[in-house]
Structures are given as C-alpha cells and as structure tokens.
Amino acid sequence: MSQLDLAIAADVSARHVSLVETGKSQPSAEMVLRLAEQLDVPLRERNVLLLAAGFAPRYAESPLDSTALSAARAAVERVLHAHEPYPALAFDRHWDIVMTNRAVDPFLTGVAPELREPPMNLLRLGLDPRGLAALVVNRDDVRTVFRSRVRRQLAAAPDPELTALYQELLAPGETGEPVEAEVLIPMIIRVDGVELRMFSTITTFGTPLDLTLDELAVESYYPADDETAAYFTASLPR
Template identity: 45%
Template sequence: MPTQNAGDLIRHWRISRRLSQLELAGRAETSARHLSFIETGRATPSRQMILHLAEHLEIPLRERNRVLLAAGYAPVYAEPALDTPQMQPVRSALRQILTGHEPVPALAVDSAWNMVEANTAVDLFLEGIPADLLAPPVNALRLSLHPDGMASRIVNLAEWRGHLFERLHRQIEISGSADLAALHRELRAYPGGEQPPGLPEPEQAVVPLRLRHNGTELTFLSAMTVFGTPMNVTVAELAIESFFPADPATARFLRERAESGR
C-alpha cells in the first residue's frame, strides 16, 4: 500500500473486504457521508472511530497501528519480542501446548510462517533436511516445498502445494502483507510447479499430507490453532499447526516412535 493517508488506508481495507461505503457505514453505525469524508480526507477520524472501523473491517492489529499512525495517533497494540520477559507466559504456554500434542508433530509459527517453537515429534519432518534450510529463522512453508526440503518426500506434492498456496493467498488477502506476497512468488517458482496444483476430490473434506518415511507412507491431517482475543501484535500473529494421524497405521507409527525414544 503506497499511501500513508489514514483515509486511503481505510478505503483500501474496505475495498479488500468487498464492502460498499453504505454497507460499512451500516455495520459501524455511522453515516455513509461521514465515512466518505474520512476516506477522502475531508474529515479527520477520531482515534475511537479508527478502532471502531478497524474492528468491523477485521483489520489485523499490526495494520490498525499503521492506520492510527497515519492519522497522527500513537499505536495501541504493542509488538513485544517473544524473548522479552513480558512474553514469557506466552512462550511457556506455547511449549506446554506443543508438548501436550506429542507424539503428534506440532509447531508454532509467526505471521511470516517462521517457526518459533516446535515439539520433539517435528523431528520426523526434518530428517534429511540440509543445514542451510534449518538455519534460523526456519520458514515452515519453504521447508515444506523447497526441493531440498520435504518436497521430495511428499507423495501428494501437487495437491499439498495447491492447499498451501490457497491458504497463503487467503492470508495475503487478509493481511495485505508484501512479505507474504514475496514468499508466495518464491514458493511458486520451486520445481513441481509445472503441473497445475492438485485439487481434492469433491467429497474430500480436507487435504491430507502424505509423507514417505523409510519406505512407509504416513498420512496426516493438519489443523491450525490461534490464541483467542489477542491484545498485542505478537500474540495475534502466532499460530500452532498440528499434524494429526489420518489413519490407524500412522497413529501406531507415531506412538511406537515415541515409545522407542526416536
């Protein structure tokens, strides 16, 4: 978004949410005329009005701060680093949740899909990955689709690529992130993109991850978890992805692997 004008930013998010001025004004219980004045710069919105409109537009907390700054107000939502003392309870909660998932692989990622925490079961996915792809920050999507990463072991690579690209596309639409758009372009350039992304069968409820491991095919279903009512940017952008066994054979493999200490 090239502009720093608050009205233009609000207009950008309204259009991205496919709302007319009349529809947004109705939801926000204001007049379409006043909203038009805000978007064109003829009226300066109050801090409360910006937050009110941002709530109805479901603007990410990071971008709400940007709109506030553009209007001349101080940011409302803090962005503390995960390694600061105030975020220790969150970090501890992440570790507890991830450990509780074992023997199911689970990892926590930030808004750019960089891993911030992972449980020991994730080692299953990292076997044979070269050191350069495991150098921090480890990007979970890059790790999945890079030809030197997990891609060579994913049985349904075209289908899984299509699933990840669709998920990333939705995230870009919601966040407006230029960094995610750049990541999307990078991933699409990886080998395996010659064929169109695989599509699930019409009756298929979710897209599985089918992974080759030492001659065995394991099947997982992934699920994303986020923190409810986050009050700062850092927590709002955290997500936990869990890979649950999709069949008894995979469940048995994970259980026996954990029991053997591998």
C-alpha cells in the same frame, strides 16, 4: 463490504463512514480502530491506519522470549507438548518456525543443514527438495494448499518478504485453481516405507494486543488413518 454494511456493523452513521472514506471528516483514533475491527484488519495494519490518521500506534511488538509474553509463550509450549505424539509447530507471519514439539524432530534429520538454520521456514521446509518435499507423496496438493493460504494472508496484509517467498516457491506452476475443504486434504508423507496421512488445523490467539501474538499461529497435525496414528504412537510414546 458496502459503506452501509460497514456503518451498521460499526454502529455509526453511513454518512460519517462516507465522509471518512472521502477524506472530508477526520476520524478519531477510536473510530479508526472501530472500523478496522469490523473490517478484520490485522493489528500491524491498524497501526499503519492510526499513523495515517495522525495518531500513535496502539499495538506493541514484543519478542516472543520477552518477559511481557512469557505467559503466552508458556501457553504455546503447553499446546505443542499436549499434542504429542503427533507433530505440532508454531510459526510467525513470514512462516518462520519459532517452536516445535518433539514429534517434529525425526522429520528434520534428513533436511539439508542450510534449511535447518534459524529461522527455519515452514514454506521452504515443505516445498524445497532439500527439505521435506522429497518425502511428500502429494506435493501438488500440498503446494496448492500453501498457495491458497499465503494468497489470503497477502490479501489481508501485503508484505514484501512473504511476497518474495510466494514468488520463489509458489508462483511457478500457478493455475489459480482453488482448493476445497482444505482441512480434509491430507498431507501424505512416505517415511520408513510407510505412507503417513495427516491433516492439520491452525490455532491462533483470540483478541491479542501484541503484534507478535496476532501473527503467531500453531499448526497441529493429526493422523488421518489408524496406520498413521499407530506409527506416531510407537515412535514417540507419551
């Protein structure tokens, strides 16, 4: 994004943006947040920018089970329950699973106990042979999708813990080839002699003011064919 593009989007002069970028002008807290909004900077990084500019952070980080986030937690629980009989789960910025619906439980029965210990990590669960990887038919496709998503996440907000996970689970065998139309690439899992074909969507909170909510995502899995839909309907009636 050029200085002019950013200035137009933020409704400020290009000269002021240039002075801020070169350190010749001290921006106000409001200007920092206005520019960060146009650059789609994650809330955690906006706090870092505010501190760098000499201001206090604006965004708190509350535990998901806190009173402050009780309404949000209840909303996530409703979304997960409403998605049954199909699997859905909520995870944080490190891909640690914080909530699941009942449809996820049957897939965890064969997972190694050490992988089920909290916090249960979605990347490790999906890519570790002791987890669900042994059930996934198209492991290379799934790994490529994960790789693409984590790359984008790290580009937006570098994080040491997520980088370590990437290096451990995704960097080996990296080809750099992009995946097109991720939402249409199914995850194929072989369970009980049946190949289940599913695709997923990601839901996030709109305009959150808390770091926990800003970094929380709900992944909902949908059947990609009638056989898969019938399997879930029979295994977990509404």
